[in-house]
Amino acid sequence: MNYLPREKAKELIRELKFPKFFVDVIDGKLNSPLDIYFGCSTLYYLNNEEQEAYRLGNILPLWEGAGGYMQYAYDVNRKDFFTFDIEDGEVSNRYTWDELIKSVIDTLIEHEHDEYENLEKAIMTVKVLLKDLNLKNFDKLAANIQSDWDNL
Numbered sequence: 001m002n003y004l005p006r007e008k009a010k011e012l013i014r015e016l017k018f019p020k021f022f023v024d025v026i027d028g029k030l031n032s033p034l035d036i037y038f039g040c041s042t043l044y045y046l047n048n049e050e051q052e053a054y055r056l057g058n059i060l061p062l063w064e065g066a067g068g069y070m071q072y073a074y075d076v077n078r079k080d081f082f083t084f085d086i087e088d089g090e091v092s093n094r095y096t097w098d099e100l101i102k103s104v105i106d107t108l109i110e111h112e113h114d115e116y117e118n119l120e121k122a123i124m125t126v127k128v129l130l131k132d133l134n135l136k137n138f139d140k141l142a143a144n145i146q147s148d149w150d151n152l
Contacts, residue, residue, distance in 0.1 A: 001056040003048040012060050016074070021132040025063045033111060034129055037104070038063040041071055042086055054089040072100070102141045105130070109145060119146065 010023045025038045041061035058076040081095040112122035123142045
């Protein structure tokens, strides 16, 4: 990847008009349970040479998942989102914004559903948790997830 220190990443987030939520991720300002699922990417702790070793080009790391192995990033040139494992740097999946966020919402609903027996209450809790992402289509994505769950 092209070298990208934290401060430049935060500037790029603002330039791309991504939600401030991602600046908070980089700064480690999220509360539980979001901080479990949205950690500051390990890539920001690497020096120039170490970041470039990933050979991912012009990317913006957004967060890392629980455990730190799965990295979530934006490909500035392709204008899409992707995941890769920190161990090998291989791109595992590419996403549109809606596909990426749907997978995050699904994971959080699953986590919250463990806390609440009522699925609708879990969905509303996740909606509140993700309010800083300004998701205008949250209800539609959550309905799709609920439908997917109903069809299991």
